[in-house]
Amino acid sequence: MSPAAAAGSAGRGRGRRAVVGGAIAVVLLGAAVAGCSAGSAPDGTAAAPVTTKAPVTEAPTVLPVVGNPTNLTVEPAVGAGAGLPPTALTVKDLVVGQGTQAGLDSTVTVNYIGTLWNTGEKFDASWDQSQPATFPLGQVIAGFAQGIGGSLKDGVEGMRVGGRRLIVIPPALGYGPQGGNGPIKVDDTIVFVVDLLNLEAAGAAGATASPDPAASS
Numbered sequence: 001m002s003p004a005a006a007a008g009s010a011g012r013g014r015g016r017r018a019v020v021g022g023a024i025a026v027v028l029l030g031a032a033v034a035g036c037s038a039g040s041a042p043d044g045t046a047a048a049p050v051t052t053k054a055p056v057t058e059a060p061t062v063l064p065v066v067g068n069p070t071n072l073t074v075e076p077a078v079g080a081g082a083g084l085p086p087t088a089l090t091v092k093d094l095v096v097g098q099g100t101q102a103g104l105d106s107t108v109t110v111n112y113i114g115t116l117w118n119t120g121e122k123f124d125a126s127w128d129q130s131q132p133a134t135f136p137l138g139q140v141i142a143g144f145a146q147g148i149g150g151s152l153k154d155g156v157e158g159m160r161v162g163g164r165r166l167i168v169i170p171p172a173l174g175y176g177p178q179g180g181n182g183p184i185k186v187d188d189t190i191v192f193v194v195d196l197l198n199l200e201a202a203g204a205a206g207a208t209a210s211p212d213p214a215a216s217s
Contacts, residue, residue: 059083063166064120064191069094072164075127076193078113080120081168085189089143089154090168097196099161102137104149105202106158109134110194117168117189123182132197143169148194159196167192 060083067077072095102108111132113125126133137145147167150158159165171177171187179186 061086063090063092063168064115064117066094066166066193070164072111072162072195072197075111075125076113076164078115078120078122078166078191078193080115081117081189081191085117085170086168087170087172089146089151089156089170089173091147091156092166093159093163094166094193095162095164095195097160097163099196100199101160102149102158102196102199103202104137104145104158106149107134107136107200107202108148108196109198110148110196112192112194115191116183117191121183123180123184123190132195134198141169141174143167143173143190144192146173147192148196159194161196161198164193164195167194 062082064081065079067079068074069076076094109132111126113122113127115122137149144167146154146156147165147169148159150156169190169192171189174180174190175184175188177186179188180190184190
């Protein structure tokens with residue numbers, strides 16, 4: 001091979017090596033950039049870790065626990081509710097009565113205890129008077145009347161004589177933004193346990209007493 005040919009061959013070899021070397025440099029540079037974006041800032045310092053907030057879950061609603069739930073001769077003990085209180089009228093029959101069913105126009109004779117959802121504090125009870133209370137349901141707050149006499153909107157049936165019912169009343173059906181007597185504050189959810197002892201037909205005379213949840217209007 002002539003020196004010129006050899007020189008040309010050598011030049012072509014160097015050209016190929018330069019191209020290959022350039023390709024390797026590009027690959028290495030790309031890897032370096034990728035490594036920088038994945039784990040470090042452009043100046044080479046460690047990138048701040050990415051944090052995600054866990055979703056906030058609200059505690060489930062738990063109705064108050066009732067002590068002495070089925071003995072209608074003993075005042076029940078009512079605990080506090082847990083979690084967010086219900087926003088609709090909510091009832092739970094502790095004893096299902098077998099007698100006449102109450103309606104919103106009934107005059108009823110009941111034993112009852114009223115407490116606060118948040119604390120379980122008692123604010124009123126017929127048990128403290130040593131005798132049941134008798135009153136027309138039309139003269140008490142809406143939630144108390146509907147908890148006893150029934151509410152189609154909330155899917156609540158009227159109580160039957162001989163029954164004991166837990167009734168949870170949201171502020172909209174209770175004392176609302178004005179609050180109530182004693183410890184009942186603005187927009188408090190209130191709880192009653194009611195024993196329906198007797199009832200009279202609509203318009204019958206004989207209403208002798210009204211509990212604390214009487215309507216103020």
